[in-house]
Amino acid sequence: MSSSLLWAVDVYGKVYSLSTTRGRWERDEDTLLELKRVTAGQRCSWGIGCDHHVYLNIDPGEVPIRYREETYENQRWNPVDGFTDVLLPTDRWAWSDLTGVTAQPLHSFLLPSDSWEWEGDWYVDQVCAGGDPTETGGWEYAVDFPANFSREKKWNSCVCRRRWIRDRIYKARGSWTKIPLDHPKQPPLPLSDISCGGWEMSDQPGRYHFLWGVSQQGQVWFRSGILPQVPEGQCWEEVEAPREVAQISAGPGDLLWAVLWDGQLLVRTGICLDSPTGSSWVVVDSPPVKEGGTIHVAVGVSVVWAITKDYKVWFRRGVNSHNPCGSGWISIGGEMMMVDVGLNDQVWGVGEDRGLYFRKGVTPSEPSGRGWIPVSAQWGHSKETVQPSAGCEFGGQVTNASHGSVLTCEDSGDTELLLTTTPPRPQDTPKAFIPTSDSFISSLVADREPLRTPTPSPKKPPQGKDGEATPAPMCNVDLEAAQSPHGEASSLGRAGDMGPPTSVATYPLGLEPSLGLGEEDGPVWAWISGGGCDVDHTAQMTWLRPADPCSTALSIAPVEPEASTARKAETTTSKEPAERSASVWVRKGSMRWWRDWKPYRWVDVGVALEQSTNVNGKRDAIFFIYFTQYDEKKYLHVFISDVTVLVPVLKENSHHAFAVYTSDSTKQRWPLILAAQTEKDMADWLSLLAGCCCEARGIRGTPSRQALWSVTSKGDVMVHEPSPCLEALAHTLPCDMMFWLQVPGHLRCVESNSLGVVWGIGYDGTAWVYSGSGSAAEEEPPQGDRATLHTQTDGRTVYIYENQRWNPMTGYTDKLLPTDRFPWSDDNGFTECTKSTTHPPSPQWSWVTEWAVDFAFSGGTDKEGWQYAADFPVKCKITLTAPWQEVPPIPLSDITVLPCLAQSSMEQVPVWGLSDKGDVLCRLGVTPQNPAGSSWLHVGTDQPFKSISIGGGHQVWAIARDRAVFYRGSVSASNPAGECWYHIPSPPKQSLRQLSVGRTSVYAVDENSNLWYRQGLTPSYPQGSAWELISNNVTKVSVGPLDQVWVIADWVPGCPSELSVPGAVCHRLGVGPMQPKGQSWDYGIGGGWEHISVRGNSTEALRATPALTGSTPRSPLLTDTTPRSPLLTDTTPRSPLPTRPLLTDTTPRSPLPARPLLTDTTPRSPLPARPLLTDTTPRSPLPTRIPLSQENGNSVGL
Secondary structure, three states, rough: OOOOOEEEEEOOOOOOEEEEOOOOOEOOOOOOOEEEEEEEEEEEEEEEEEEOOEEEEEOOOOOOOEEEEEEEEEEEEEOOEEEEEEOOOOOOEEEEEOOOOEEOHHHHHHOOOOOEOOOOOOOOOOOOOOOEEEEOOEEEEEEEOOOOOEEOOOOOOOEEEEEEHHHHHHHHOOEEEEOOOOOOOOOOOOOEEEEEEEEOOOOOOOOOEEEEEEOOEEEEEEEEOOOOOOOOOOOOEEEEEEEEEEEEEEEEOOOOEEEEEEOOOOEEEEEOOOOOOOOEEEEEEEOOOOOOOOEEEEEEOOOEEEOOOEEEEEEOOOOOOOOOOOEEEEEEEEEEEEEEEHHHOOEEEOOOOOOOOHHHHHHOOOOOOOEEEEOEEEEOOOOOOOOOOOOOOOOOOOOOOOOOOOOOOOOOOOOOEEEEEOOOEEEEEEOOOOOOOOOOHHOOOOOOOOOOOOOOOOOOOOOOOOOOOOOOOOOOEEHHHEEEEEEEEOOOHHHHHOOOOOOOEEEEOOOOOOOOOOOOOOOEEEEEOOOOOOOOOOOOOOOHOOOOOOOOEEEEEEEOOOHHHHHHOOOOOOOOOOOOOOEEEEEEEEEEEOOOOOOOOEEEEEEEEEEEEEEEEEEEEEEEEEEEEOEEEEEEEEHHHHHEEEEEEEEOOEEEEEEEEEEEHHHOOOOEEEEOOHHHHHHHHHHHHHHHHHHHHOOOOOOOOOEEEEEEEEEEEEEEOOOHHHHHHOOOOOOOHHHEEEEEOOOOEEEEEOOOOOOEEEEOEEEEEOOOOOOOHHHHHHHHOOOOEEEEEEEEEEEEEEEEEEEEEOOOOOOOOOOOOOEEEOOOOOOEOOOOOOOOOOOOEEEEOOOOOOOOOOOOOOOOOOOEEEEEEEEEEEEEOOOEEEEOOOEEEEEOOOOOOOOOOOOOOEEEEEEEEOOEEEEEOOOOOOOOEEEEEEOOOOOOOEEEEEEEEHHHEEEOOOEEEEEEOOOOOOOOOOOOEEEEEEOOOOOOEEEEEEEOEEEEOOOOOOEEEEEEOOOOOOOEEEEEEEEEEEEEEEOOOOEEEEEEEEOOOOOOOOOOOEEEEEEEEOOOOOEOOOOEEEEEOOOOOEEOOOOOOOOOOOOOOOOOOOOOOOHHHHOOOHHHHOOOOEEEEEOOOOOOOOOOOOOOOOOOOOOOOOOOOOOOOOOOOOOOOOOOOOOOOOEEEEEEEEEEEOOEEE
16 A cells, blocks of 8 residues: 555644655644645645645655746748748737737746745747648748748748747645645635545546635635645635635545524535536524534535534434535534544544544445444654544643543444553642633633643652552443532542442543654644545554553443443453444445436436434434436435335336335335346345335335235235234325335235235245244244245246238238337237336346247137237246245135134134136145145035135125126034025126225125225124125235225326336225225335235224314325325326326215215215115025035035
8 A cells, every 4th residue: 555644733733744654744844834734635634834835745746846838939021031029010929928908928937835846948849730740940931920830931921939848847746735825816815624526527537636725804715726736826815715614624535514693504506617616605504403504514525523502413414416405414422622524434533632543444335334443553763653632641630521521422323432541650740721812712712611721739649669650450430420510529549449330430531742753742633634545444554543441531331331341441452343323335336317307318327325323322324316407417316104005016128126105105106216237236225115115114034914014916925013003093004105025926916914925926826835933013022033945936927919800912911000009019009018027027037938820819819820810828937036935736716714803713714715727726724834734625515616715704706707696605613615606686787807805895896997885794694685885996806804994996086197017006995884895095115016905804903082173084195186296306297186086986075075986887975874885686585595516417405
């Protein structure tokens, strides 16, 4: 590693440097130099002297800094003298610059300062402007001066010129020199602060530096013209600020922060190479402190640190070039006078004890670091090390609380401060702090409490046998008690005479001035700058580690019981204690973002997940997306606590895409869609984001027995942990605020109950049972309760269609009309799908067959597979590790589990299913301990079935493939298969395709996506009396053990047509004993959902006194019709409501809603006596009995 320097200034203005290779503090050779502030950049440093001049120090290097001065000699031809310097009055100067506007005779060139020297005399440049050497003494000819010059002299050449050049070289490298004053411009008033930065904004070999200054009157100045060849710059330019500025800090990039006199903060925006001074100021609130504001700020590449008037250290979250203002403050342990951010965002500080400290553990993924360690470098050429509070050793005296501690427990949780001491010398006594008369020193202590001057102890330190001072043992100091003004002093004797471990012991931290180079005592530090010190978290620096366990370094140790604390005071090890303080963790990466406004397209973006931990251990996280639009840096951010679901999606031209939903984006149906470069990157980010979401909500372990299960159209399994307010009649948890967590696995449907029995069916019909034992919702998951992982496989068939059109000349051909679909397309013909461009659903899938003509297509085909249109299927397979155990050997098409309450107990859990051939099966031996059961029991039917459901009281309902509805009679725990089937009439002119049975209600969905409710269900007449229409556009329904109703809807209000995907979760509100059909719909996550099961949620709502003021059931779209985005910078207007009616509600509902969302076609009278929509199909007063089986023509029934 190349050598670099760490600069520091003591309270007397003396300048010191610490080399990373030598590891020793060395004072500057100029003993008369006194600086107030130092700011270091890459290969150069700047300072403000006590004489108010600005000083520059450039690191020594092998390549000299050379600047070339040039001027042009101009002549004109005349018939008498030829070419002469006698020019016309309208011509340029005889000696001028390239433009001819400014006169530049040779004698007018002077050295800008004493740091430069001429490398030679003036000479003529023999190379012309085109790069070719001249043979005429460097002269170039032209017709007139405002024309193109060339080396050839022509007949019409009337003017000529040649260039004179002279080089000057910078000779003052490695020393501090004054930069010249501005001439003829007025220099700024005396500067009180200075900061350099900006060198990482350019990728050029010679990088630019931006120098900022603050005058004593609060004005902001910028040094312009700083170039690699002109390190001193040219002049100062004032930058207008809204108020007086006290301190300023510039980062290596485009970040610039300033502190106002009143403690507020300013951020400069719009800084770039084309506009180095930026465009505007933005006011940022100071950290939340009781009194005062900010006194110091330090900026890095993507970090901002601040010090408040109570000396507390703060870290700014979310700072980036796209978001220079950041997103919030985090309190960091420690108390500092000032901090500085150096290279690699490493942090240096000056503690309240005037010692130097380094923030350990600062990495790109953890920019806040993990703790403070002292800078323990050797002093000069001696073996002494300069420790914090140099020259301040701890005597044996016990005094009141000292204000010199660098770290406190207030910002670091319940911690104790571990102080280690060195043996005091009898002749040494703490020396008082000696202030200087310089105004800078006064500004350091302005607005601060004066340091207490420690007094020599009248009591001698404990003596050993030989009269030597006995080392004081290590002790724990309670800072909170120590900082109390009423704290009583206690004495400290030998180790054996120590008081109880809870006693408070403090030592005076005396400060004394540096006595010069080679003295035993080190300097009392006032300022540090690490902008040029190349140190990172991997560097092994001996001077960044405590020298020995008996040094005077201060560190933080976790709070321990009294007994262990006492033992630790007796047996001290050299291992450094761990600090418990707030921290920030960051994970960065690059992705593609689907821009959700026109023109819709993928945009390359940078992403960052920032997670912060406060001193109490509580964590929160923010997900940032940084992008550039029209050369303007912008960003989006999502609070992890607001995320409702993270789900992989199928997106055009991207196989590694996933959607991030929040509560607001769920309402508007505009999720945040991102695409990773590889499948592994997507899995890593999903796992990381999901872990942060679970941690923010306190979700641990496997899903509980009360969990809601759902499946997306891609086959991903999702769960939601319900709360008691989910099914409450009042103050119901909105669906758009439900958090869905992905569970490993790939299934087509999932069914569960409150006893922890969860079954699923894959796309290939394979039955699976969940192998993770769920816990009760109110219980903590037991230790080690994890799902058993198995190898899960699933398969599905992908179809593409070949389309042809007939014409009289050639018959059927692939020459289609311009308005036709593609020759090869998907089912609807809107998307082109060929054999070569059609890929598996995701990279996890693989093809297992070749493309083939489907002769079994619905509707029939001819001998060649043409249906006049034909499809080409191909099978693919996915293999993954998931907590699902296979239940062989019968493929299933539907499954149902008995819904029950969590406190229910039964020997066997009824599980019914349908095979892929339509046979009805009853699973035996299913228990919570053995959810897979033991065997299948075949239940006879006259025809194949396609949907089945079991509800409370062992009610089994089913739908045959000919769309007939049946009810199974006499099903009980002792007779799990029942005895016979009863035919139930379908709704008028409708054919049902799926149903769900709850505790006392039955809901069904027909082929036209209408939702029906079965009326008249009683214990004595469980078949019910009639069907009542509830809503339309419903594809799936699930009824739970509390008769709660959840559906998957095709379309819901607010779904944009551009990005809409069928399938949204909806919740029926107002369902209760007196209102079993509910009142309205609440719209949740979607689209892309295909199945939902709430049959395991038996969490009843807490009983509460009804509110006096009635209110209509909440619907997200009743109160929020203004289009908005949860992300800050998306202002594209969108209409949240489609132009066509979607879900149609035909049930009575409260008359208070502001606007009807679901069209009700039934009478709205609140009187229950008014007749509703009834089934007019003539039927027998008793249900028709269908025999269980036929034997020799004899019916066997009840």
